Amino acid sequence: MNVLGLGDAVVDKYINKHIMYPGGNALNFAAFAKKLGQQASFLGVFGSDKEGSYLKEVIDSLKIDRSHSRTRNGENGYSEVKVLDSDRVFVGSNKGGISSGKLLKLNKEDYDYLRDFDLIHIGLYGQVDHLLDKLQAMNVLLSYDFSDNFTTEKVDGIISKINYGFFSLSGKDSNYVKSFLKRNYTSNNKVLLATRGSKSAIAFDGKNFFEKKPNNIVPVDTMAAGDAFITSFLLAYLSSGKDSVEEAMAKANIFAAKSCQVAGSFGFGAKY
Numbered sequence: 001m002n003v004l005g006l007g008d009a010v011v012d013k014y015i016n017k018h019i020m021y022p023g024g025n026a027l028n029f030a031a032f033a034k035k036l037g038q039q040a041s042f043l044g045v046f047g048s049d050k051e052g053s054y055l056k057e058v059i060d061s062l063k064i065d066r067s068h069s070r071t072r073n074g075e076n077g078y079s080e081v082k083v084l085d086s087d088r089v090f091v092g093s094n095k096g097g098i099s100s101g102k103l104l105k106l107n108k109e110d111y112d113y114l115r116d117f118d119l120i121h122i123g124l125y126g127q128v129d130h131l132l133d134k135l136q137a138m139n140v141l142l143s144y145d146f147s148d149n150f151t152t153e154k155v156d157g158i159i160s161k162i163n164y165g166f167f168s169l170s171g172k173d174s175n176y177v178k179s180f181l182k183r184n185y186t187s188n189n190k191v192l193l194a195t196r197g198s199k200s201a202i203a204f205d206g207k208n209f210f211e212k213k214p215n216n217i218v219p220v221d222t223m224a225a226g227d228a229f230i231t232s233f234l235l236a237y238l239s240s241g242k243d244s245v246e247e248a249m250a251k252a253n254i255f256a257a258k259s260c261q262v263a264g265s266f267g268f269g270a271k272y
Contacts, residue, residue, distance in 0.1 A: 001235060002039040003119045005030035007126020008099065009044050009059070009069075010077035011051040012223065012264060013272060015091070017083070020051070020272045021223070021264025022058045024077070025123025025145050028227035030064050031266045036235055036255070041065040041117070043110070044126070045099040047076030051272075058268045068110050074098030081223070088223045099127050106131060111138065119143060119234060122162075124150060132161045143234055145227070160186040166230050170197035177202045178209055191245060193233065195226055201253075203245050212249040215257040224265035229256040 005026030012023040022031070026044055033040040042064055046052035048071055055076065059066050077097035082089045104127065106114075114120065115138055122128055123145040135142055141163050146155060148168035159165060165184075169177050172194075181192045181204040193203040200213040219225075232255035236248035243251065263269055 001033075001118045001238060002041075002116065003030070003033050003121065003235070004041040004043060004114065004117045005033075005121050006043050006114075006131070007122050007128045008077060008096065009042060009046060009055050010079060010093075010096075011055065012088075013078055013080050014083060014264075014269075015080050018271060019263075019269045020054070020078075021267070021269050022055050023079070023224060023265040024125070025147075025227055026121065026126050027055070027059070028224045028265045029121040029123075029231050030059075031062060032224075032228050032231035032255075032259070033235060034062050034064055035266070036232060038235060041067075043068045043114075044128075045069065045104055046071045047098045048073045049076055051078055052076035054270060061268075068113050070104070072098045072102070074101065083221060087219075088221065096125065096127055103130055104128055106134075114138065114140065119238060121145070121230075121234070123147065124154070129158065132158060136161045141238070143230070145230060147226075155184055159184050160188050163188065163190045164234060165189060165192045166226075167192070167194040168196075168226060169194040170199075172196060174200070174202060174211070178204070181209075191237070193230075193249075195229060201229070201249060203249060205245055208245075210245045210249060212246065212253060215253045217257045217260060219260035221263045222260050223263075225256045225260050227265065228259035229253070232256065 007026035008024035009027040010024040030040040030042040075097040079093040143164035229252040233252035
């Protein structure tokens with residue numbers, strides 16, 4: 001498959017270790033897809049600072065295409081993180097940095113480029129929601145990670161424009177999650193799925209619900225476990241053999257568990 005992460009490439013700064021790692025929903029998706037053996041690309045905005053340069057070096061080393069990305073004069077997006085008992089706690093950010101100051105505009109060459117992808121993945125923090133109408137009109141499969149910080153208004157405005165939607169609903173019981181997924185499912189959706197931390201993930205395909213418990217492991221770092229799950233699920237479900245929803249969820253659990261044995265989203269730590 002040929003897939004693309006559209007939106008955010010940020011630096012996660014582990015302030016109690018003075019180490020930074022590449023991250024962001026869109027970049028994580030591309031990196032995990034590459035790790036899973038797929039053709040992967042990234043399109044987004046980098047800052048002109050050392051953090052932006054570091055991200056581009058990592059992306060190039062992974063052989064992820066970024067040829068249509070932009071570099072703007074200013075600060076790259078970053079978050080500040082502490083790791084407590086192997087779990088990551090976000091303590092601050094620059095709210096996307098330069099990418100949030102002026103929204104990304106795509107030209108004809110960009111849209112021609114995007115038409116060649118089997119799937120485009122976007123996250124809540126990617127600063128590219130304004131592009132969804134044109135992307136939907138291209139008839140390219142779209143997936144969207146609403147994370148855990150979505151609003152009802154955000155879901156209502158986006159859900160009918162995408163094919164695959166993902167939510168983080170930790171702390172919610174299964175009845176609530178099933179009702180939520182069924183209520184928000186539209187005719188344009190293929191699968192909506194909610195992860196619930198250490199509890200089972202639940203998916204809905206418009207007719208049936210599917211539920212899988214995560215693999216029980218002792219993590220090194222839980223950063224981007226959700227992104228790893230989403231990427232693996234999508235690639236397994238959309239592969240030529242087309243696994244069932246349940247089979248794709250099982251593979252996603254295995255891959256997400258493995259990702260939790262790596263520091264940062266997918267490694268490549270550097271001192272700062």
